[in-house]
Amino acid sequence: xxxxxxxxxxxxxxxxxxxxxxxxxxxxxxxxxxxxxxxxxxxxxxxxxxxxxxxxxxxxxxxxxxxxxxxxxxxxxxxxxxxxxxxxxxxxxxxxxxxxxxxxxxxxxxxxxxxxxxxxxxxxxxxxxxxxxxxxxxxxxxxxxxxxxxxxxxxxxxxxxxxxxxxxxxxxxxxxxxxxxxxxxxxxxxxxxxxxxxxxxxxxxxxxxxxxxxxxxxxxxxxxxxxxxxxxxxxxxxxxxxxxxxxxxxxxxxxxxxxxxxxxxxxxxxxxxxxxxxxxxxxxxxxxxxxxxxxxxxxxxxxxxxxxxxxxxxxxxxxxxxxxxxxxxxxxxxxxxxxxxxxxxxxxxxxxxxxxxxxxxxxxxxxxxxxxxx
Amino acid sequence: xxxxxxxxxxxxxxxxxxxxxxxxxxxxxxxxxxxxxxxxxxxxxxxxxxxxxxxxxxxxxxxxxxxxxxxxxxxxxxxxxxxxxxxxxxxxxxxxxxxxxxxxxxxxxxxxxxxxxxxxxxxxxxxxxxxxxxxxxxxxxxxxxxxxxxxxxxxxxxxxxxxxxxxxxxxxxxxxxxxxxxxxxxxxxxxxxxxxxxxxxxxxxxxxxxxxxxxxxxxxxxxxxxxxxxxxxxxxxxxxxxxxxxxxxxxxxxxxxxxxxxxxxxxxxxxxxxxxxxxxxxxxxxxxxxxxxxxxxxxxxxxxxxxxxxxxxxxxxxxxxxxxxxxxxxxxxxxxxxxxxxxxxxxxxxxxxxxxxxxxxxxxxxxxxxxxxx
DNA sequence: TTCGCGACTGACAGCGCTGTCCGAGGTGGC
DNA sequence: GCCACCTCGGACAGCGCTGTCAGTCGCGAA
Numbered sequence: 001x002x003x004x005x006x007x008x009x010x011x012x013x014x015x016x017x018x019x020x021x022x023x024x025x026x027x028x029x030x031x032x033x034x035x036x037x038x039x040x041x042x043x044x045x046x047x048x049x050x051x052x053x054x055x056x057x058x059x060x061x062x063x064x065x066x067x068x069x070x071x072x073x074x075x076x077x078x079x080x081x082x083x084x085x086x087x088x089x090x091x092x093x094x095x096x097x098x099x100x101x102x103x104x105x106x107x108x109x110x111x112x113x114x115x116x117x118x119x120x121x122x123x124x125x126x127x128x129x130x131x132x133x134x135x136x137x138x139x140x141x142x143x144x145x146x147x148x149x150x151x152x153x154x155x156x157x158x159x160x161x162x163x164x165x166x167x168x169x170x171x172x173x174x175x176x177x178x179x180x181x182x183x184x185x186x187x188x189x190x191x192x193x194x195x196x197x198x199x200x201x202x203x204x205x206x207x208x209x210x211x212x213x214x215x216x217x218x219x220x221x222x223x224x225x226x227x228x229x230x231x232x233x234x235x236x237x238x239x240x241x242x243x244x245x246x247x248x249x250x251x252x253x254x255x256x257x258x259x260x261x262x263x264x265x266x267x268x269x270x271x272x273x274x275x276x277x278x279x280x281x282x283x284x285x286x287x288x289x290x291x292x293x294x295x296x297x298x299x300x301x302x303x304x305x306x307x308x309x310x311x312x313x314x315x316x317x318x319x320x321x322x323x324x325x326x327x328x329x330x331x332x333x334x335x336x337x338x339x340x341x342x343x344x345x346x347x348x349x350x351x352x353x354x355x356x357x358x359x360x361x362x363x364x365x366x367x368x369x370x371x372x373x374x
Numbered sequence: 375x376x377x378x379x380x381x382x383x384x385x386x387x388x389x390x391x392x393x394x395x396x397x398x399x400x401x402x403x404x405x406x407x408x409x410x411x412x413x414x415x416x417x418x419x420x421x422x423x424x425x426x427x428x429x430x431x432x433x434x435x436x437x438x439x440x441x442x443x444x445x446x447x448x449x450x451x452x453x454x455x456x457x458x459x460x461x462x463x464x465x466x467x468x469x470x471x472x473x474x475x476x477x478x479x480x481x482x483x484x485x486x487x488x489x490x491x492x493x494x495x496x497x498x499x500x501x502x503x504x505x506x507x508x509x510x511x512x513x514x515x516x517x518x519x520x521x522x523x524x525x526x527x528x529x530x531x532x533x534x535x536x537x538x539x540x541x542x543x544x545x546x547x548x549x550x551x552x553x554x555x556x557x558x559x560x561x562x563x564x565x566x567x568x569x570x571x572x573x574x575x576x577x578x579x580x581x582x583x584x585x586x587x588x589x590x591x592x593x594x595x596x597x598x599x600x601x602x603x604x605x606x607x608x609x610x611x612x613x614x615x616x617x618x619x620x621x622x623x624x625x626x627x628x629x630x631x632x633x634x635x636x637x638x639x640x641x642x643x644x645x646x647x648x649x650x651x652x653x654x655x656x657x658x659x660x661x662x663x664x665x666x667x668x669x670x671x672x673x674x675x676x677x678x679x680x681x682x683x684x685x686x687x688x689x690x691x692x693x694x695x696x697x698x699x700x701x702x703x704x705x706x707x708x709x710x711x712x713x714x715x716x717x718x719x720x721x722x723x724x725x726x727x728x729x730x731x732x733x734x735x736x737x738x739x740x741x742x743x744x745x746x747x748x
Numbered sequence: 749t750t751c752g753c754g755a756c757t758g759a760c761a762g763c764g765c766t767g768t769c770c771g772a773g774g775t776g777g778c
Numbered sequence: 779g780c781c782a783c784c785t786c787g788g789a790c791a792g793c794g795c796t797g798t799c800a801g802t803c804g805c806g807a808a
Contacts, residue, residue: 048764049766050786059785077517083763094500139451312477312479317660420757
């Protein structure tokens with residue numbers, strides 16, 4: 001059935017043979033003869049098991065032996081086969097990334113961070129989109145883990161807050177790390193950043209520019225990170241002794257449209273416009289920007305506008321958006337590392353805090369008519 | 375070392391046991407006792423091999439037997455283990471997706487399409503970012519294939535046009551499908567859409583709105599799809615008997631910045647502005663939009679602006695961008711299907727053509743002062 | 749009735765690797 | 779100088795599944 005699968009000949013492992021079949025229409029199977037662990041063992045003059053020990057960094061291998069084995073492996077370009085390892089040992093060398101549907105830019109960042117960490121450790125990333133809700137999730141998770149047995153799972157928000165999902169993972173006894181979870185911090189290791197502090201700093205930055213009448217557009221009520229951003233804004237205003245006027249804190253849904261609507265409420269009346277608007281995420285900031293364009297309010301001359309996330313779109317508008325860069329990729333990398341090392345956060349907490357960064361671009365400036373910044 | 379790995383007890387497969395170890399700091403290993411193929415065989419009263427036959431849809435299984443096995447499998451929630459299958463049979467049930475660095479939105483779409491196709495077929499998607507160039511690629515591809523042995527590889531543009539990469543894949547005899555390749559169409563199956571036709575139709579749409587002085591911003595010279603878009607534009611203008619004035623075809627790099635620059639050249643002189651600009655991709659269209667905003671040119675009243683790609687940002691600006699939707703996800707799904715079925719495109723060609731779609735949004739309208747459309 | 753053939757099923761041997769267990773040396777203490 | 783102990787290396791049995799091959803059964807043809 002499979003053409004070109006040499007039977008006895010396949011034993012002559014060392015040589016690299018290219019399959020010669022060119023059967024029309026049939027995709028070539030990858031039946032290049034492989035170098036196996038006992039090729040390495042033979043070349044190094046040791047037993048298979050010793051090679052395995054070197055590979056797995058087990059103790060009790062003489063340095064000289066270790067080096068000989070490593071040299072042999074390098075010479076043959078030997079790489080252990082993941083399936084065989086998974087089958088024999090407990091580990092699959094696969095890390096799964098689950099996501100539902102946050103912005104593609106966000107997921108992309110997460111993916112890259114996780115992938116980098118995996119690559120460093122000889123693991124691989126396998127991506128799963130979890131769309132269905134409710135009971136279906138349990139089944140598909142159970143099935144996935146029975147099939148693949150990933151060494152660990154990375155959960156992105158808002159997925160990482162769904163209780164059925166966590167329950168399903170617990171049921172198959174999977175190791176998982178959550179990124180920026182909103183609750184149940186005791187349930188698993190997690191990685192996060194300080195949203196409150198970031199919002200606080202951004203607000204302080206606006207104040208340092210000379211703004212006193214600053215509006216904030218928050219996110220969904222059930223979104224803990226969003227709440228903490230609002231908190232940071234309020235705290236910073238209070239700390240500076242600045243009043244937050246009525247209607248100066250709007251609620252949005254983290255969408256362009258909701259940002260637009262909040263922007264209209266804030267900017268409609270020329271008499272009551274704030275000099276700066278701090279949107280709880282970039283998408284909403286872009287909504288505000290669209291309103292401003294329509295009303296011929298020039299940014300940053302007439303209005304300072306800042307966002308949060310540093311999404312790709314933030315650089316693809318004019319003026320480019322001042323925003324907060326989340327350490328998204330790093331968070332994913334740390335999460336992957338935790339899973340690969342099979343150790344929860346090294347010391348004290350199970351949560352790992354990473355740093356954000358203010359990204360000052362062109363959409364922010366001193367308020368109109370202000371002299372130098374305070 | 376591994377706690378809780380019952381030795382003899384592990385044979386009592388049917389029951390689901392949750393590991394009880396709660397060793398502090400140590401992530402739980404997934405050592406839930408598994409239901410294996412011989413549990414199913416026992417329950418169905420057949421041999422392991424027969425279960426395997428049913429699983430793999432092999433012929434020569436009596437219908438009644440098949441049903442009994444399927445019932446048993448369903449009752450036990452049995453799912454075959456991928457690693458074991460990979461080790462024993464030739465197939466890994468893993469499809470790899472290689473990408474370098476196109477826009478995250480694009481990759482996200484590709485991923486989703488490929489993932490959906492994989493899921494339908496009981497496969498999984500494993501994502502690899504190929505950053506390094508040159509010789510490094512060869513090694514890392516060889517290593518990856520030795521480790522993972524994916525059943526097939528999906529190559530996205532512009533990756534799919536790199537000869538060293540194709541050579542490396544050929545060397546390990548991997549099956550791959552390319553998405554929108556620019557050259558070497560005979561080297562592998564591929565999936566694509568008709569960029570020329572899409573650009574032609576978009577141009578015709580602009581003409582139908584009443585535009586006669588239309589400018590086009592093309593892409594990089596070596597980008598075949600870009601060239602075909604330019605071609606479609608030119609052909610449509612010629613077909614309508616419309617002249618393309620000097621400087622009306624600009625070249626960009628598919629980036630926001632290059633769109634901006636082209637936009638400045640096109641819009642700087644109020645006397646010589648086109649009534650419509652067709653940008654070769656959305657990012658460049660957004661660059662033009664930024665220039666227009668700055669110059670207080672109102673879209674679509676003073677200028678019609680359209681893009682190509684339907685990237686996520688296209689909806690996150692105001693006015694929302696009229697553009698061409700590429701069947702990105704479908705292309706990836708088709709690519710995955712080809713690899714899973716292990717058959718090149720069914721009949722005639724190795725290339726599979728998919729349909730695009732014009733997405734009319736708010737950035738396009740009749741030229742200023744025009745009455746009804748022609 | 750016997751033969752032959754196609755339909756169907758099962759025993760068996762691995763795939764490439766790791767965990768377990770055991771045994772051979774070497775080392776140091778008394 | 780002997781034994782206990784530590785250090786290191788190898789034999790062996792699978793992990794869970796599939797390919798191969800050798801059957802067994804039933805049924806129409808000879």
